[in-house]
Amino acid sequence: MEWMVTAKEPGKTFLMQGNEAIVRGALEAGIRFAAAYPGSPSSEILTMLGHVAEEMDLHAEWSTNENCAFQACMGASMGKIRSLCVVKQNGLLTMGDALHTAALSGCWGGVVLLVADDPNAHSSTNEFDSRHQARAAGIPLLEPATFQEAKDMIVYAFELSEKLQQVVMVRSVTRICHGRGNVTLGELPSQPSQPKPIGEWDKLIAINWFHDLLWAKLDQAQAAFEDSSFNWYTGPEQPELLIITSGTGWLYSVEAVDTLKLDDRVGILKLGTTWPLPERLLLKYLEKSPRVLVVEEVDPFLEHNVASIIGHNPGLNIQLYGRHKKSALPQSFELNPDVVINALASVMNVTYQAPQTGEVPAEAVVTIPNRDLTFCAGCPHRASFFLLKQTLRIHEGNGVVMGDIGCYTMGGNRAGHFLLQSIGCMGAGINMGEGLGQLSRFGFGQPVVALAGDSTFFHSCLPGLVNARYHDSNMLFVILDNSATAMTGFQPHPGIPVNCMGKPANAVSIEKVVEGIGCPVAVADPYDIEATTQLVYDLIKKPGMKVLILRQPCATLAVRSKGRRKVWVDPELCRGDECGCGRFCSKTWGCPGNIWNYQTGKAQIDEVVCIGCGVCASLCPAGAIKVEGGQA
Amino acid sequence: MSMQLSKDPLNVIICGVGGQGNILASELLASALVEKGYFTTVGETYGASQRGGSVMSHVRISARKQYSALIPRGEAHIIIGFEPIETLRVAREYGNSNTKVVFDPRPNYPLAVLIGEAVYPEIEAIATELRYLCGSVQILEATRLAQEAGNAQAANILLMGALTAMPEIPLQAEDYSQVLSQRFKGDVYALNQEVFDLGYRQLAV
């Protein structure tokens, strides 16, 4: 809640989302600049900073991509104000070169890079561990274990950043970002900080000469971390087993020790500063424990670094357990209390029995259908995928469709008739399409179609479009423009005339950009399936690089402002199971608003879910689906 | 007044389908608890799962300390289900023979059912299995009641009303009203308050 993050009530405790706590931390640290690109689980951070930007007199922006965002923060840092950059694990790699050079140049105003990893890839294509990048780039790393730390570490990170003149990474995960818990507020600054003038000889330059300086900054960080209040030990003087843990691993470890009643045998060293590691502190506890279990998300990053310390201290004789080679914990996927309880039980050789449900006789066990992800009711992507699939089938040329990242990525599954044949990272669609489209000179005759959403278009397709145009690839590039960065929560992007702070912005026209690059571009409405099918068919038959924009606003967003039209089925006209239909609306069109009434044996509209787009009505072979006010 | 809970941590799961207002419901509940002085942790499933996928919120309440965002297997004390098969899915994983279950019987059909590849089970069969699995099971037609009150989308608030009435939850109806009024104004607040009260009355003794 906005009023929570801006509350002038130091000492007051609220239930805050981890992302809100991070926002509060940034405000307490007095940032005046924030830049990000939407990415789960981090998106709420910049959204909220945008909402409070006016009240708190700061600049917040959804940058076109993470590279822009991070380097914008570095630019703001030259003015000696504090800036926050927020990315998810994939976005961190988008700005990878920028991160390494920034580590070399250092920064002036504090720069904190908040990276939100997504263990288990709940809302990602893949899970991977961003902490490696902190080590690779040579910057300090902090990991909050609680919602309170999510706030407090941001404040500390800015102090550290300015002390070292170095970028500091704070790595959070989904269970912190999207979880909620008790957070006690600190103080907001009384005065906003002012930018300072830059002298002719003040330079922020990445140059390899500074590599030793980079190491020196890390040594300074390490020294500070030896006494950090974010690191602490709980447990017996001489534990049989020492758990070393960071991030969400801490609370799971505490609960595991409690549940197995091992608090007199197992000690927990919780680390909030995980790169560089506070070696003296670690050695103090390593010397007391013959066995060590490292509990962390996602990779055995901490474990390998601890192993390195052990390896450099030949006197230690320690059996190390963790995610490495699945010695105690799984190699992949998210931690949870059960995983850690089971790992601890196995390492300590104790048994654990979770509370059981009652017995269910075999005949009473129900078969539960799976819940596949699908497009929302009214989603224009459903229409786009439907018409693309049917057009390619009618064309009979075995067209290949390259996908990209957004809500429409789900078009690779049943919701999109399994249309997508490739999914990579952002921008992969047009670039892979360009490559495949070049093979026509070797006799490859299948039409190539590449998709991208409107936000993806700005994020990473511009170089790809230039490339495809310049090299005249044979392909059709379809931009699915639903006027939002929808998947991550309907954030604005450079095509939207209102920015995240609610202010007017110079919206960039997609078609003008495409025309400026020199590609022929058509714009069509995906809801008009008949006409757009014909258009796509005609485009596929042409050679060269073609661009088609399928434009219709995201339904979930649009219904908030436009309201719903009533749609219903006339059961007299509905053909249902019979020849001439076969439940076409619910089975093939597949909108959650189209349901089957098993009692009447007829199609029906779920009025709670239906948003009134009317596309199903245009597809019904019997004209049985009616739309209030007639079909528009 | 003693802060002591009947169980500490008290573990509540609120589950349903993306878009049913699961997150708002758990946030309101947990905020009211923090106001009252409890440590409360909420773990959510967001993002892609919102697109019609299964969602659940784990709410962990303690008078002593902050717990992690996820409830271990079999440790849910109360399950509030916005949707029948989601309730069953959650109960099998996180319920035990003492768990209390309250659920809305209105189905939300998965894609597999809509296209005729799977059959949606009978509500009575779901309730029967739940009764085998858990301690007590109650059906509460939250969507229908909320629809009659004027807004089918407020079924989540109605169920929070019902939950608040349960003796395990250390909240009075007024505690919840306070968080409602902090977040909603005017007609929206009035409707939500009405729906909350309606839900509270269903389970109040």
Place this chain on the structure above:
Amino acid sequence: MPGGMQLKTEVLATSACALCGACLDWCPYLKNIEDHLVLRFDCPVEHGRCYSVCPRTLTDWQAVNGRYMAGVPFDPDIGSFQAVYRVRRLQPINDQQDGGTVSTLLQTALAGKMVDGVLVTGSGDPLTPQPYLAHHEEEIRKAAGSRFLASPSLRKIIEAREKGIEKLAVVGRPCQVQALRKMDYNKPSDSPALDVLSIGLFCMWSLAWPFKDYLARTYPGLTFLRMAIPQHGVEVTTDEGIKQLSLETVQAYIRPGCRFCLDMTSELADISVGAFEPEAGWNTVIVRTERGRELLDKASAGDVLQIEEYPADELERLRRASHNKKVRGLKNIKQAVDEQKITPFVDLSSSPYQEIIAESSAKEGY
């Protein structure tokens, strides 16, 4: 009777489809653009109308013939018929093909209230057939002239039924006439009959739509006005004069499905109309059923048509041409079936197909 999935595997996904259009427009799974006709999404219905009306699914053609040509003398080469004439309009109309007989018959059928609607293929771009339902004589005038690109015009049958037309005249290719008869023959008992008066065209083949692209590439910028196939090749009339194309050039664009056709003269129609080879400006008309006779009589009553006896030697030539088409067609069917490329729509082991196949394999160079 199987459904859409079998139609796809046996006909649509093979080269056997004749593009008659009978399967379209009732169901949402079948769709066409130009001459691509596909099952766009999988159909779950087990027994489908589409399969039962398709002329390229296995059919007992003798039984169908027996139902609709009862009492009419049967000819193995050109089908059951009462009489053959050469016919032309006394007053030609613009754009008429050959003798203008088809247009006249349609006008007669409407004016004489034998039907309340007519399904023709015409209008718009002369080379792009667009089917439409006509209710007035002026609309028929617009449809005058042959189209050589295949059009799935039978899709309009559904629309005719929905518009409440009870008696419909249809001008169709032989495959379309076959489909019309199957629609009635396989009609579910509880479904209302649509009374169809069929005027069948003579047809050797129809062309695939890429032929249009060929013309556009070869004669860029020209407008195409009409097309004709006189004996010496193919003539395309443009706004810059007549262009001559060799038969070989055009034959490269023949639809693969046409190569399996066994019917040159629309043997199941009420009345069949084609060109009269020896002399331009005349039609060959074959009267088959009583309704066909009634239509021709009505048309000739008004002094609009000139009807003459058909020369015996020309009838022989017609028979031979029609027979040779069967021979070629069956040879192609057998070869494709042997190569597992199509599913046969006639029982190859039965008469007369067995005999004709034997005849073709005995002849060299066929």
